[in-house]
Amino acid sequence: MKSVELTPPSATLLVLEPLRAAADYVAGLAPLAAPLPHGDGHPVLVFPGLGVSGVATSDLRKRLQQLGYEVHDWEQGVNFGPGADNDLMLERLGDHLRQIHALHRRSVSLLGWSFGGVYARQLAAKYPELVRQVITLATPVADNSDATHAGWMLNMLSSGIPPINHAPTRCSDATAPVPSASVYSKTDGIVAWEGCVSTGSTNHRNIEVEDVSHLGMVHHPEVLRVLADLLAQHPDGHRQVVMRAAGQ
Template identity: 50%
Template sequence: MPSTSRAFRAPSLGLLAAEPLRALLDHVAARVAPRPSAIGDGHPVVVYPGLAGGPLATATLRQFLRHSGFQAHDWEGGVNTGPEGDFDAWLAPWAARVRALHEDTGRKVSLVGWSLGGIYAREIARREPRSVRQVITLACPFAAVVQGNHAGTVYRLLNRERARVPADMQARLRQPPPVPSSSIYSRSDGIVSWRACLEKATPASESIEVSASHLGMVSHPEVLRIVAERLAQPEGHWRPRAALQGLRPPS
């Protein structure tokens, strides 16, 4: 494993500066892309936005999933300004909502989290594995939440004294959740280190590379298709995408 300073270096300022334009192009491409196929089985999916994002930011993704045959839900937390106070206590109501959705529908719930929202999805799955079917994260730097990214400054401005993440929690966040998980990442991400988004290789976890901006992850046509394909796998029969397509895992 490379040293932290090398492995989790923040993206270049050039990539950072290009993020808004690339995200706009991804959004336009999603709007003109063909209507998705109805490949889903109707199970519920909760989508968690990234830092400073809200329902509008993930609207394209949720609409795509609905057209693909899933019950796509917003996280109903408004704009994501980060956890307040103790993280586990703050997360408890969101975990309870997933548990309630499972009980109400009789179907396990899949969780899709973008950037910081991916941390929420993974930790909710850790708390409620009996209610969660699978987790998909988009550009989520769970392996390095306090370094190697350009989002830290914004997070500190929004959270001030709440911006510290204890070392033991950092170690916990790096561990795969106890349900099938897919981490979708881009080497051209302008906000977070792509290496920090790489999942540990296990029989129930995978990392999938795409060519997308960080801000455009939730509207990039290729990302949308991959998310729908991953969610469409029969419950209890999850397999890594690389195994299904004969691809080599990332290195």
């Protein structure tokens, strides 16, 4: 994907991000307005966002398990983002992916939140024969490391650990011969939504969810509905299309 000039979300969205994330979390606790499609039991591998571990995705994984999927954490602790050891991390994640595939004897859906989606996309490009589909939540795919507040956020969360090295994220727009979808929100306070929209593949969807925070992506009920719909679909490929979650 060609480099585009993007800027980080506004200071207002950034400042409001924690409050809105809390609201998204509370919204996720409310009963669903309509039942979600039940899954077919295939395995789903979930990658956490920048600066957090699988603990942050535990609620989402539990909900997906309740829908009938075999859900797995990435099992690599805190996600400090792609850095100098990116190749080693991909090797570890590839071993984990192969283990899950062998255990269930079925292709695996990869679900990545924020910079966790970078790993999901890279794995799908490297091991397409093991992957059913890739779904990313608020994941930057454009080649523009200045379009997020991620470095500042990671430095704050990690109490002074040097900020993320963004250079390897240029691999995040790697394409693979598997269906993929990018879920994004125009009210994301961490990552510029324009950078989450990919046009590099005819086997891809861009799906907008309205009024969702970056940190609340893994809790918001509309995001869960989108995920349930995507995971329940037969892996027969998708056309490139920009969609809105509301009113589909």
